[in-house]
Amino acid sequence: MRVRDAETGEWLEVDVEVEVADEAPRSPARYAAAGMYSPHSLSSPSPILHAETQSTRTLGAQVGWEAKMEAMRARYAAAERESRRGLLERLADPSLSPSSRSDLQVQLLEKMKAALQTHLAALVAEELERDTGRQLAMLADVSRQGRDRLRQQHARERAYYKTLIEQTKEEANLLLTATMNDFNLLR
Numbered sequence: 444m445r446v447r448d449a450e451t452g453e454w455l456e457v458d459v460e461v462e463v464a465d466e467a468p469r470s471p472a473r474y475a476a477a478g479m480y481s482p483h484s485l486s487s488p489s490p491i492l493h494a495e496t497q498s499t500r501t502l503g504a505q506v507g508w509e510a511k512m513e514a515m516r517a518r519y520a521a522a523e524r525e526s527r528r529g530l531l532e533r534l535a536d537p538s539l540s541p542s543s544r545s546d547l548q549v550q551l552l553e554k555m556k557a558a559l560q561t562h563l564a565a566l567v568a569e570e571l572e573r574d575t576g577r578q579l580a581m582l583a584d585v586s587r588q589g590r591d592r593l594r595q596q597h598a599r600e601r602a603y604y605k606t607l608i609e610q611t612k613e614e615a616n617l618l619l620t621a622t623m624n625d626f627n628l629l630r
Contacts, residue, residue, distance in 0.1 A: 530550060552628075555622060562615070567608060574601070
């Protein structure tokens with residue numbers, strides 16, 4: 444084998460036995476020698492290796508991107524159909540039977556109710572977090588005038604956020620009632 448010397452630039456003849464693999468390593472030792480994780484090593488528990496993140500595909504095998512993309516598109520389409528907007532679009536179809544229309548209306552109301560409850564729960568959790576911060580601020584202030592000032596400020600903030608939560612709850616109830624009225628579900 445001829446190689447060029449990096450320092451002098453002259454060509455040298457070197458006798459080296461080089462084995463070049465013409466196919467991918469298949470045994471666990473050859474996988475490790477190639478610096479790859481073999482499918483055999485994934486079954487053994489390791490703190491730094493997780494089978495979910497390691498490819499068990501042999502070299503040269505099909506990846507299956509098309510099937511993965513089709514499955515992802517199907518999941519997105521199903522999520523879109525089951526979203527509130529998708530349910531409203533399905534309700535706009537005039538060819539729906541009355542029973543399927545009422546099922547869709549109930550499903551839409553349940554989704555709206557769940558979203559509003561999640562929103563209210565987030566508002567309450569934020570207020571509880573703010574209140575914890577207020578209590579810590581009260582404990583941190585050592586002067587009497589500072590504590591009095593903080594008490595007044597915190598009372599104003601608590602009143603504001605309490606009315607905000609109550610108004611949000613009332614608006615949610617009004618929205619659900621108006622939607623039920625639109626669907627003729629009120630008795």
